[in-house]
Amino acid sequence: MSLETSQRPPSAPDTNTGSVRVIRRDGSVSPFDASKISVAMTKAFLAVEGDDAAASSRVHHLVAELTAQVESSLLRHSGGEPVTLHIEQIQDQVELALMRGEHHKVARAYVLYREEHSRARAAEEAQTGSGEAEIHVRATDGTLSPLDWDRVAHVVGEAVAGLADVSADPVLTETRRNLYDGISMDELALAQIMAARTLVEQEPNYSYVSARLLLDKLRAEALSYLAGGTRLANQSEMATGYGDYFRDYVHRAVELEHLDPELAAFDLDRITAAIRPERDLDFGFLGLQTLYDRYFLHHDGIRFELPQAFFMRVAMGLAIREDDREARAIEFYELLSSFHFMASTPTLFNSGTTRPQLSSCFLTTVDDDLDSIFQAYKNNALLAKYSGGLGNDWTPVRGLGAHIKGTNGQSQGVVPFLKIANDTAVAVNQGGKRKGAACAYLETWHIDIEEFLDLRKNTGDDRRRTHDMNTANWVPDEFLRRVEANSHWTLFSPDETPDLHDLYGNAFAERYREYEAMAERGEIKVARTVRAVDLWRRMLTMLFETGHPWITFKDPCNLRSPQQHTGVVHSSNLCTEITLNTSTEEVAVCNLGSVNLLKHVTPAGLDTELLARTVKTAVRMLDNVIDINFYTIPEARRSNLRHRPIGLGLMGFQDALFEQGIALASEAAVEFADRSMEHISYQAITASVELAEERGQYASFEGSLWSKGILPIDSLALLADARKGDALDVDTSSTLDWETLRGRVRSSGMRNSNVMAIAPTATISNICGVGQSIEPQFRNLFVKSNMSGDFTVVNPHLVASLKARGLWDEVMVSDLKYFDGSLGEIDRVPEDLKALFATAFEVDSRWLVDAASRRQKWIDQAQSLNLYIAAPSGRKLDELYRYAWHKGLKTTYYLRAQSATHVEKSTLRGTDGKLNAVSATPPPAAVPAAAPAPSPAPAPAPDVDVDFSATDGAACRIDDPDCEACQ
Known part of the structure; x- marks a missing residue:
């Protein structure tokens, strides 16, 4: 072998x-x-x-x-x-x-x-004995010199210092095996890194060792570039030399036109005195490698930005318009470099640079004319160029067969235009830092909805496929009522029913029924009636088969929107957490960042005082983004300055549960989701009020729900009223003094129209070394693939627990590999640990929905909520997604299917686009002991009871390096 x-x-x-x-x-x-x-x-x-x-x-x-x-x-x-x-x-x-x-x-x-x-x-x-031949190292100029093994030993010794259960000896031994005579300096550095990486699965702390060895490589690269020749420095030398390096870095970056010259005008003595060189040692390998590959400033491929310089650059860029900008920069730096809060990827990429495009998400509406459609392509390209994610509302575009007055012809529908949008996203790849990414939204009543469902299929006419663009269904409540009633559903072309696009709630339902009556009388030319259950079945089939379109809910997004007086929410964004108004005049913009929840808990629970301080500073940083931002199109600038929305989210939710010993599949976890989000919501709204008192209200405040004292928790009543007899199973409990805050909001106003949204945090959570967003632990030991390579990931919380019980050894590592990172089949692991460390596919996704429902009541926007299903069937998908609707969720994101997580597979075979495949009985999903059942699922809709277990779904591979959700 x-x-x-x-x-x-x-x-x-x-x-x-x-x-x-x-x-x-x-x-x-x-x-x-x-x-x-x-x-x-x-x-x-x-x-x-x-x-x-x-x-x-x-x-x-x-x-x-x-x-x-x-x-x-x-x-x-x-x-x-x-x-x-x-x-x-x-x-x-x-x-x-x-x-x-x-x-x-x-x-x-x-x-x-x-x-x-x-x-x-x-x-x-x-x-x-060793008996190795003498090794020579090749410098960049080609000259050879004897290997300085003492320096290698010193660097490795620094790398293991202060870390438990690691040693320099195995790293040095493995490094020697990787050497050969004439090895280059880069290869020598990589040999040390790789030596430590091989040990990660045995001991998670070797991830920190690997990161510190990568740091030594980065230091050599950066210092040598700035010095104009080979210059090495270990961590202890950098402790005293970071200030000099930072000054050189700023001046060189300004000279190269990478940084805004204004950064050089800061009081650099004051700034450098605040830098914490020791925090360079806080990274795991995945986090630092991600920064190295994608974030650090470079010239001609040479990185010259060290981690603390990176964080300080971002902080200075965000403080550039503050009165005491040095003090604010230091405050922001402390938050970022300690991993208590992390700004979103575009902010990290571009803050402090000559093109500070700091916003994360852009939402657009495409009107029903060629000028608007082709302007949308241009806008998409300009927005994507500087790392923006796109959500496009295509519902207004007339459908297939609709009359075109100007040519007296028939429309080819929305699909050909979506194909061009797809190719635009591929062509504009954000400067090579990450793929251009867009999501197209279409309402469920659009006549082209069935073709829209097929966009991601690998079969059929490729001219009517969008293999690279995400898609999402924008589903009104009326459709799900029809599904549950086993009733019919009518499809229309928007040129004949134009007001449906801007209607929601009961107003939509009433007008929709009027149009149905008109269609029955022959007064509408392009219309088609289908069984609602048949369309719902096909939506779920495509969701499993292709991973798209996602299921998002139009009415909760609008009925609970604080900005109902200024327009309509027509779609969400690329990752389904943003719910802002759009029109042909306004492109919605959102500015994101996330609190690291792990940094704000102890085994005893949530540190609410620390959380309040973090949120206050974070909200200020995000509000600053709006004024500093480099806007590529005027519609985005106009919208952002008028409404000033931000999206404060969270990450490390599962880590916070581990820290407290709480199993994800438990009422205690649902309660923690509720209370932690309540505190974040309370503090975020408070911070926005305080900014309004300091800087003024946002321009469109009057008439908003905020101005009426209706906070997110209060807007649940608006949704409940619209649902009437339809079950809305939502908890409304609270623990904080919301009445006093309502008064402050009414009297002082808000600085931001929207303040909260939970993004996927796929990359920034890697930087901080915690789990993504509100995601469950995928596996306890696995290899993660992203644009930076393949990384062994071991759950350090599990390892610590197993060590405490004397169970962590080579056999356990081997068993974890054999059982795909699951503890369920490992007999010697106690049941309480199996429950605590149950992996994503061992937990009923209704627990995830329950926790999300508790959070949603506090959030003015939405959440990127992925759902997991180990043995998919039509019945299970139907129950799960209607359960999410009944629980008041605004959106869902990826469906992650067990069959698609091990290796990339082809699309669903044997279904022909329908839920009628015959399949073998699926293996039972492991259910942690002591996990009580979540709330009961809705009764299944008629005819949605088919097993997918023998098919190969493409729902989501989890570790797809080309998937923005995995990045």
Whole structure:
């Protein structure tokens, strides 16, 4: 099974991988040869499954697929540049491919084989002694010098200092194995990093060791660039030299036109005195590698921005218009660098730069004429160029078959225009920092809704497909009433029913019924009647099959919007958490950041005083974004300055539960979601009131729900009134003094029309080293793939708990790998730990909905809420999404399906777009012991009872490096 012999120099290197070299354990270097991986995996399969002819034939085909996956993973980030791999990296990818492919027995045998041979090699080396030949290091100018092993040992020693259960010895031993004579300085640095990374699955703190070794590489890169020649510094030297470095960094960045010259005019003595060099050591490897790859300032590919310079640059950019800007910059820096709060990715990318586009999300409405449609393409390109995520409302565009007066022809519908929008998003890729990303929204009554549902399919006319753009259903309450009543539903073209677009609640339902009557009388030319259940079934089928369109609810978004007096919420954004008004005159903008909840809890509970201080500063930072922002289109500037919306969210929710010993599938977790969001809401509204007292109300305040003393918790009554007899199962309890705050809001006003929204935080949570947003733990041990590469992720809370009970050892690591990071089948793990550390697919998603419902009552916008389902069926999806509707949620985001999380698979087979596939009985999902049942699900809608378990859904792969939700 070993790949050690498989990477000897082949007689003729593969022409496609000729620039890839492999370091063997004896230090020699050979060309990469993927065929040798196939040989090793074939041996592994046959050793486990036997070598009869039938098995050999099947294994040959399977190994070819797995080998291609391994090669793709190894070379994904090479960009065509020369690559040096260590044999261990290749074996890691082989192991990962086997696990993702669910070949657990083969993977387990492979892991044990590697460990056995590793111990044998260590014993052999101990007997024979080192006896290595002298190693020389190649500088950037090509000169060779002897390896300074003392410095390597010192750097590794610093990297492990102060961390529990780690040691320099295994890192140094593994580093020696990765060296060869003539190794470059970059490769030497990478050898140390990779050595530490191999140990992460055994001890999570090696993630910090890896990060500190990456930091040493970054320091060398940055300092050498600024000095104009090779310059090295360890962490202790930087403790006294950070100030000098920061001054040089600012002046060089201004000179290169990367930074606003105004930053150089700050009192840099005062600024540098506040920098905390020791906080460079607080990163895990995934966090620092993400910053290195995507955030730090660079010139000609050379990074010259260190972590604390990065945070201070962002803070100075956000404080640039403050009266005492140095004091505010230091206040903002403290919040960012301590990971108590993190601004959104566009803010981190661009704050302090010459183009400070700091806003996260832009929402647009596309009108029904060519000028508006093609202006929308231009706007999308300009907004995406500087890292904006887009939500486009396409409902006004007339449908297929509608009359075109100007040409006396018939419309081709909205779909061809969406194809162009899709291609625009691909073409404008945010400067290579991340993919351009957009989401198209369409209301459920639009005549093109059925074609819209098919946009992400891999079959059919490719001219009517959008493989790269997200899609979402904008669903009115009236449609779900019809589903539950097993009634009919009528589809219209918006050119004949134009006012439906701007109506919601009971007004929409009444006018919709009038149009149905007109259609029955023949007064509407383009209309079609379907069974509501049939359309709902198809919506759910496509959601599972393609992952789209997402399900979002029009009426709760509008009925609870504070800004009903200024317009209508026509869609959400790219990630379904923003609910702001749009029109052809106004492009809605939202400015995001998230509180790290883990930093605000102790085992005893929520630290409300610390949370209040964090939220107050965070809201000020987000409000500053609005005035500093670089606006690429006038409609966005006009809207943002008039309404001043911000979106304060949270991340690390699951980590906060771990810290308190609370299982996610429990009433205690739902209660914590409620109370923590209540405090965030109270403090965020208070902070906006205080800013209004200092800076003035937002321009459109009068007439808003705020001006009437109606806070988010109060707006639930508006939704309940509109739902009338329809069940709205929402808790309305509270614990804080909301009446006093209502009075302050009415008298002083609000600085911001909207203040809260929970975004996915996919990347900034990695930076802070916590779980995404309000997400459950995906697995307790897995490999995460993103644009920065593949990272072993181990749940440190679990490891700490297992250590406390004497259960953390190599066998436990092996078992976690074998069982996909789940504790459910590991007999020696106590039941209380199985419940506490249950993974996403072991928890009934109704618990996630219950917690989201409790949060939603406090939030003026929405939440990016992903839902998980281990064994999907039509009945389960129907019950889950109607449960979310009854619980008062405004939106949902990705559906994550168990069958799609191990390896990328094809689209749903055997359904032909309908929920009528015949399938095998699914395996039962593991349910943690002691988890009481959540609220009962709604009774199933008629004819929505089909099993998906034998199909390959594309709902979401979780670790997709091309998915913005995973980034």
